[in-house]
Amino acid sequence: xxxxxxxxxxxxxxxxxxxxxxxxxxxxxxxxxxxxxxxxxxxxxxxxxxxxxxxxxxxxxxxxxxxxxxxxxxxxxxxxxxxxxxxxxxxxxxxxxxxxxxxxxxxxxxxxxxxxxxxxxxxxxxxxxx
Amino acid sequence: xxxxxxxxxxxxxxxxxxxxxxxxxxxxxxxxxxxxxxxxxxxxxxxxxxxxxxxxxxxxxxxxxxxxxxxxxxxxxxxxxxxxxxxxxxxxxxxxxxxxxxxxxxxxxxxxxxxxxxxxxxxxxxxxxxxxxxxxxxxxxxxxxxxxxxxxxxxxxxxxxxxxxxxxxxxxxxxxxxxxxxxxxxxxxxxxxxxxxxxxxxxxxxxx
Amino acid sequence: xxxxxxxxxxxxxxxxxxxxxxxxxxxxxxxxxxxxxxxxxxxxxxxxxxxxxxxxxxxxxxxxxxxxxxxxxxxxxxxxxxxxxxxxx
Numbered sequence: 043x044x045x046x047x048x049x050x051x052x053x054x055x056x057x058x059x060x061x062x063x064x065x066x067x068x069x070x071x072x073x074x075x076x077x078x079x080x081x082x083x084x085x086x087x088x089x090x091x092x093x094x095x096x097x098x099x100x101x102x103x104x105x106x107x108x109x110x111x112x113x114x115x116x117x118x119x120x121x122x123x124x125x126x127x128x129x130x131x132x133x134x135x136x137x138x139x140x141x142x143x144x145x146x147x148x149x150x151x152x153x154x155x156x157x158x159x160x161x162x163x164x165x166x167x168x169x170x171x172x
Numbered sequence: 173x174x175x176x177x178x179x180x181x182x183x184x185x186x187x188x189x190x191x192x193x194x195x196x197x198x199x200x201x202x203x204x205x206x207x208x209x210x211x212x213x214x215x216x217x218x219x220x221x222x223x224x225x226x227x228x229x230x231x232x233x234x235x236x237x238x239x240x241x242x243x244x245x246x247x248x249x250x251x252x253x254x255x256x257x258x259x260x261x262x263x264x265x266x267x268x269x270x271x272x273x274x275x276x277x278x279x280x281x282x283x284x285x286x287x288x289x290x291x292x293x294x295x296x297x298x299x300x301x302x303x304x305x306x307x308x309x310x311x312x313x314x315x316x317x318x319x320x321x322x323x324x325x326x327x328x329x330x331x332x333x334x335x336x337x338x339x340x341x342x343x344x345x346x347x348x349x350x351x352x353x354x355x356x357x358x359x360x361x362x363x364x365x366x367x368x369x370x371x372x373x374x375x376x377x378x379x380x
Numbered sequence: 381x382x383x384x385x386x387x388x389x390x391x392x393x394x395x396x397x398x399x400x401x402x403x404x405x406x407x408x409x410x411x412x413x414x415x416x417x418x419x420x421x422x423x424x425x426x427x428x429x430x431x432x433x434x435x436x437x438x439x440x441x442x443x444x445x446x447x448x449x450x451x452x453x454x455x456x457x458x459x460x461x462x463x464x465x466x467x468x469x
Contacts, residue, residue, distance in 0.1 A: 068399065087250070088242045090243065151403060
């Protein structure tokens with residue numbers, strides 16, 4: 043199953059979204075959170091993201107959801123911290139974080155491959171709420 | 173020859189500069205950003221100094237700085253400067269002594285890595301607007317046969333000019349770009365911290 | 381094959397019920413589509429969580445399920461049951 047990593051400037055946000063997503067996918071998704079920096083301050087930490095990617099990987103790749111701006115920079119830097127052969131197995135999803143994470147986790151729980159999980163996350167861009 | 177000890181000194185001087193200029197950087201960032209650049213850079217460089225091991229080679233020292241910045245700065249400057257020092261480290265390698273040319277090459281590698289990571293170009297009102305002229309000046313002065321200490325002074329001066337040149341620019345990258353025209357007339361905080369880092373290098377690597 | 385069903389869950393077809401619905405639909409070989417008869421949205425694939433959430437289905441809405449393929453009948457029955465709030469074994 044494709045693993046999911048949630049990257050946020052806020053540790054609470056990442057952990058809260060992890061709870062929500064795990065519930066929605068009925069415990070069938072493998073989700074890791076990487077939020078905040080060392081002393082609990084707001085921000086993103088590429089080293090922590092790389093570790094979350096390692097933990098989330100079950101052998102079929104990892105989809106990464108990010109919140110704002112520099113979360114993307116940190117996630118890209120995390121790819122530099124992993125061995126080069128990991129790069130094609132990690133998909134940074136160009137998606138809104140909450141809906142994208144839900145879509146990715148549900149898709150992953152169906153056993154879909156990484157490309158389909160990323161696509162599902164990115165479809166969330168079109169989702170209208172009201 | 174430059175040394176790994178000077179590399180460590182560079183980072184200590186940069187940390188001192190971030191402490192000294194923390195409020196100034198914060199004020200600059202309050203005008204066109206999240207008002208956290210000063211605090212972030214101070215925190216990041218405190219972490220750099222905390223894990224600094226003078227006995228290591230230059231590459232290891234620089235990579236240690238990269239990892240500290242990546243994990244503690246928090247904002248965009250973390251992965252950006254982190255990438256700078258990671259590429260610097262890879263370029264200079266596991267050496268305790270290195271030539272001026274090797275130092276310049278490491279700066280260039282760091283600059284290119286940072287530019288690539290941030291997808292920025294000159295004139296977008298960013299770190300690059302100080303760092304790129306500094307690197308160009310360093311390379312040009314060394315090519316002209318100047319000694320390293322003079323070339324680094326030239327680099328610091330070019331960085332300083334680059335910082336001032338950001339004032340009339342409209343930000344088209346990063347957090348400040350959300351302000352559009354309102355970013356005009358303000359000195360860029362990222363370029364300012366970049367100047368401080370270059371100046372610290374000029375002080376540290378002076379006197380080969 | 382088609383079935384019209386009234387949605388029972390108080391969350392409609394959002395969040396957890398949507399996820400459960402999609403996970404159930406994915407278990408069938410049949411191609412399954414769903415439309416929201418109240419809003420006229422759809423048909424969309426019942427196997428796409430984003431598409432299903434985009435239908436905006438509320439409690440009490442009528443939806444139409446359409447299935448084609450070898451286990452279409454079973455798929456319709458199971459999914460209709462889910463939407464009507466029948467307990468799964």
